[in-house]
Amino acid sequence: LICLTIAESQIEPIAAALLMTSPFIYYxxxxxxxxxxxxxxxxVLSGETALKPPFSAKQNIKTQANPSVPxxxxxxxERSKYExxxxxxxxxxxxxxKVWSRRDKKLKANCKIPGRHILLVSTPI
Structure with missing residues (x-):
């Protein structure tokens, strides 16, 4: 349970940010x-989601070893149906x-399509 007291001027900006995360509002x-x-x-309160195309970003991550890793x-x-x-x-x-994902009845075994550079591998667990 989260109960927040915020300035009235901040309600809509916070709701816009929450809309991007698709929260579950029980009550x-x-x-x-x-x-x-x-x-x-x-x-947000009606359960709508801001459907956006998949996100992609490139950046360099600094590690203990030099140089940084691209x-x-x-x-x-989570709600996106985009493959x-x-x-x-x-x-x-x-x-x-190599992609590992929990399998269920909804996930199609379509990873062996020629030319897609994807190979179905066994679970690492």
């Missing part, structure tokens, strides 16, 4: 009159990658 007692005047707050970061929203490995990661890296 709220914000009056409808207050919610209806703040579009981002309304979206890293490329990929991520997507990030075939459509984004393998195309940008143009290399074979």
């Amino acid at each position: 709220n007692d914000v009056p409808d009159a207050e919610v209806n005047t703040r579009p981002s707050l309304r979206k 890293v490329q970061i990929f991520s997507k929203s 990030i490995y075939q459509k984004i990661i393998s195309k940008q890296l143009k290399k074979t990658i």
Whole structure:
């Protein structure tokens, strides 16, 4: 349970930031009159999400060893249905990658598609 007291001027900016993280709001007692005047707050409280394309960034990470290590970061929203490995990661890296993910009935075994630079590997656990 989190209960916050914030300045009224900060409600909408905080709601806009929360919208990007797709939080799970179990209960709220914000009056409808207050919610209806703040579009981002309304979206957060109604469970909407800001669907964005997958995120990709390149940066150098400093380690104890010199020089720094170049890293490329990929991520997507938990609710996103976008297939990030075939459509984004393998195309940008143009290399074979190893991805481990918990399998369930929803995940299709489509990792052996020729030309996609992806090979299905066994679980490391």
